[in-house]
Amino acid sequence: MKNKLHYLNKEALQAFLSYTLLFILLSYLIISKKYLQLVVPRLVPFLVFMIFILCLFMVDSFKNLFRKKYKYNCQKYAPLFAVFFLLMFLSNHDLSILQYPNLIAPKRPISQNIGKVTPLPSKTLTVDEEAKKTILEAMKIPAAPTNKIAVKQPKSTEETVKEVPKAPALAVVSNKSLDDFIFDDEIIEQIPIKQEANNANLEPIILNSNNFYNELIKITNKIDDYQGQTLIIEGYILRDKTLFSTGDFYLARMAMTCCIADIMPFGLVCFAHGKYDYPDGTWIHAEGKITKTTFFNMPQAGLKLEKVKVIEPIEGYIYP
Amino acid sequence: MKKHIPTYVVTGFLSTGKTSYINSLLKNSSQKTLAIQFEQGVQSIAANTPNVQTVSFDIHNPKDFTAITQKIQTLIANNSFEKIFIEFNGMSDFKNLESIIFDSKLSNFLTIKEVVYISTTDFVLNMLKHIGPSQFSQIYNADKAKIWQNEANKTLIPAAKKSLRLINPKIKFSNGFYFKLLSLLNFSSLSLFLIIFTLLVWAKIIPATAHVIKILSIIAGVCLEAFPFLLLGAFFSAILQKYISIQQIENLLKSNPIKASLIAILQGIIVPICDCGIINVFRALIIRKVPLPIAILYLLATPFMNPFVMLSTYYAFSGNIAIVATRIGLALLCAGIVSLTFINYSDNPLLKNSSFTLELENNTLYSRNIDSNSRYYNVINYTQNEFLNMSKYVIIGATISALFQVYLWPILVNYSFVQIPIFAITTGFVFAFILSLCATADAMIASSLINQLSFKGVFSFMLLGPVFDLKNFLLLRKVCTYEFIIRLALTIIITITAVIYLTSLAANFVGVTL
Numbered sequence: 001m002k003n004k005l006h007y008l009n010k011e012a013l014q015a016f017l018s019y020t021l022l023f024i025l026l027s028y029l030i031i032s033k034k035y036l037q038l039v040v041p042r043l044v045p046f047l048v049f050m051i052f053i054l055c056l057f058m059v060d061s062f063k064n065l066f067r068k069k070y071k072y073n074c075q076k077y078a079p080l081f082a083v084f085f086l087l088m089f090l091s092n093h094d095l096s097i098l099q100y101p102n103l104i105a106p107k108r109p110i111s112q113n114i115g116k117v118t119p120l121p122s123k124t125l126t127v128d129e130e131a132k133k134t135i136l137e138a139m140k141i142p143a144a145p146t147n148k149i150a151v152k153q154p155k156s157t158e159e160t161v162k163e164v165p166k167a168p169a170l171a172v173v174s175n176k177s178l179d180d181f182i183f184d185d186e187i188i189e190q191i192p193i194k195q196e197a198n199n200a201n202l203e204p205i206i207l208n209s210n211n212f213y214n215e216l217i218k219i220t221n222k223i224d225d226y227q228g229q230t231l232i233i234e235g236y237i238l239r240d241k242t243l244f245s246t247g248d249f250y251l252a253r254m255a256m257t258c259c260i261a262d263i264m265p266f267g268l269v270c271f272a273h274g275k276y277d278y279p280d281g282t283w284i285h286a287e288g289k290i291t292k293t294t295f296f297n298m299p300q301a302g303l304k305l306e307k308v309k310v311i312e313p314i315e316g317y318i319y320p
Numbered sequence: 321m322k323k324h325i326p327t328y329v330v331t332g333f334l335s336t337g338k339t340s341y342i343n344s345l346l347k348n349s350s351q352k353t354l355a356i357q358f359e360q361g362v363q364s365i366a367a368n369t370p371n372v373q374t375v376s377f378d379i380h381n382p383k384d385f386t387a388i389t390q391k392i393q394t395l396i397a398n399n400s401f402e403k404i405f406i407e408f409n410g411m412s413d414f415k416n417l418e419s420i421i422f423d424s425k426l427s428n429f430l431t432i433k434e435v436v437y438i439s440t441t442d443f444v445l446n447m448l449k450h451i452g453p454s455q456f457s458q459i460y461n462a463d464k465a466k467i468w469q470n471e472a473n474k475t476l477i478p479a480a481k482k483s484l485r486l487i488n489p490k491i492k493f494s495n496g497f498y499f500k501l502l503s504l505l506n507f508s509s510l511s512l513f514l515i516i517f518t519l520l521v522w523a524k525i526i527p528a529t530a531h532v533i534k535i536l537s538i539i540a541g542v543c544l545e546a547f548p549f550l551l552l553g554a555f556f557s558a559i560l561q562k563y564i565s566i567q568q569i570e571n572l573l574k575s576n577p578i579k580a581s582l583i584a585i586l587q588g589i590i591v592p593i594c595d596c597g598i599i600n601v602f603r604a605l606i607i608r609k610v611p612l613p614i615a616i617l618y619l620l621a622t623p624f625m626n627p628f629v630m631l632s633t634y635y636a637f638s639g640n641i642a643i644v645a646t647r648i649g650l651a652l653l654c655a656g657i658v659s660l661t662f663i664n665y666s667d668n669p670l671l672k673n674s675s676f677t678l679e680l681e682n683n684t685l686y687s688r689n690i691d692s693n694s695r696y697y698n699v700i701n702y703t704q705n706e707f708l709n710m711s712k713y714v715i716i717g718a719t720i721s722a723l724f725q726v727y728l729w730p731i732l733v734n735y736s737f738v739q740i741p742i743f744a745i746t747t748g749f750v751f752a753f754i755l756s757l758c759a760t761a762d763a764m765i766a767s768s769l770i771n772q773l774s775f776k777g778v779f780s781f782m783l784l785g786p787v788f789d790l791k792n793f794l795l796l797r798k799v800c801t802y803e804f805i806i807r808l809a810l811t812i813i814i815t816i817t818a819v820i821y822l823t824s825l826a827a828n829f830v831g832v833t834l
Contacts, residue, residue: 068418261718
């Protein structure tokens, strides 16, 4: 044994250690779904590829463990150890603080439910499902199978929808100052009433973590078909003083496109009509009617709030 | 326990004066010494010195080491040598010496104290780059170098030292200084610092404030995201190097420039390598003698042809197909223009020693496999090296952009840069460069910046980011010469600016305000 140790290749040992540790940690992150705190699910195949290659590396470095060399380059593996320790630390740490805009958690609790952060990130997906169930129970609608999106397509109505001229594709921003774009409640009132009445009878659209992004995009793209339909949405309040003067706000969730470096709030405008004066960052369950508005000349979906309830923050991001 | 005999190894190319060096050391020595020669030089070691025993071997057939080690072992057992000199073969890889000593019982009898590399200025400056990796392995493993000096070559010594340091940054010169501190200030030390910092935060010695957590998770997130693509790129370029011959690539890419360009552009849809992995493939392409404009076209077009990039752009701008089309169209236009400007570029864009150090690193990874000719082993080794080399730059890029995002971004993002278009474009460039976002994510950020940067700024952000940012720059720096990188960066920036201005002019002409 002593003889063997004499031959130990320090560099191969470091390599073997770093590959093995990363291999175990990555597998753990994927199995426990904790990777969702840092990167999007789309990357899983690539992470599995990395695990596979790390396996090959492990075998290779193990084979060389007892082949002594004159010179070792041991700094080479420092980045791998650094990433290992970082991931170790972060996977054991509560990262929910990053889900709030501008690093601010809700400052003062409105009710006792607020500000309490559920500690387990692995609950990510279940919390939402539970929330959805309670909503459905409250509304006495039979719960749809969990994996299916509980959304019904709006029926095509005979009513001719008033064509709103679409903004030219690239006409995004001109040199006007921001004050010209302040939202006005009058903009909304151009909905054909019959259409709205028709849509009001449709089943409500319920947004959860899985369909939040796609549904909102769908609604925005075909806003004319959705006007007046009920939307149930959960998110936090995000105010922008330069855009909304009348106490309106964004109801948003943090969206992650690729990794934690690019998270940003994503949501829709809620017209509060002066009510619901919750502070920024409050998580609410909101119910309202979809309405049409414009944002820098692009048609956008808005929500006329009808029912609002303060809820516990939802763990996890939405992944476009 | 047996006493280990101190052993001194002298390496260097043929007829660079290894034997003279050993003789000069032996001249006044009274210790009983064994001198092992692994080649037949012009000069013989210490022919007239009584307490020196000389033995020489031929190591041209590398399978034959057992006979050599046994002979040396019996010599050592029968005599009580106090010192051993090894004059190593100038044409042989250093790993052969390691095999002789470490893979046999010899390592129980002797310890290598020092490895000296002997050379002349003429050899280092003129011949080194034409000799295979064996010389590089000898230089890499040397502790000390001796360059013969005379009146004629005095002025060339610094240049020769510089070339040797490129291969072995820690080499000491018998005539010169070496600061140990310098070796601490390298790119790996940031990783070490990060480890310590993380552990301190973990131990709650440094408070885990929101900023600290955000910085750490951005670094971890970017690395977790970039590493698989880095590996994919390294793996892909390893396959390219080891499985596809120069001939095959020539047939595919050199016959018809238009066909070659189309392949360079369109392969991105099939092989969606992210921007971190592309640089490895770029280097492999250049080494495989692909024409430079084609390689550059590949480098600049692939990030935009990635289906994920197109999709994320589509989503980021609320399903606005026109913006996706404009982005891809302008990107390909820029890529085409930039690559056209390189048609007459005659310098080699790669660092002089790039392909050699690559070979060297493949040889000097911890392993010394006997089956080192197998392709599988080569691919694994190559991938490992590329991955390890590049990973530290990813960490540096991630750290800088994390600091920028946490401390400067909240301040900058509240300003409106729209008023002066050129200012908006410049800001777009700066943001894109420092943030170093993945190509699949930058559209999201860009769409949120439209208030501050206007169309021009947003497009400068989206066109530069995927092809040239901090992370890419650090990776390119490792592979290419500074002249090439600066030339490339300037061309890209000027082209993008011009293209954006022309597009907005054209749009104005058609009647769309941008």
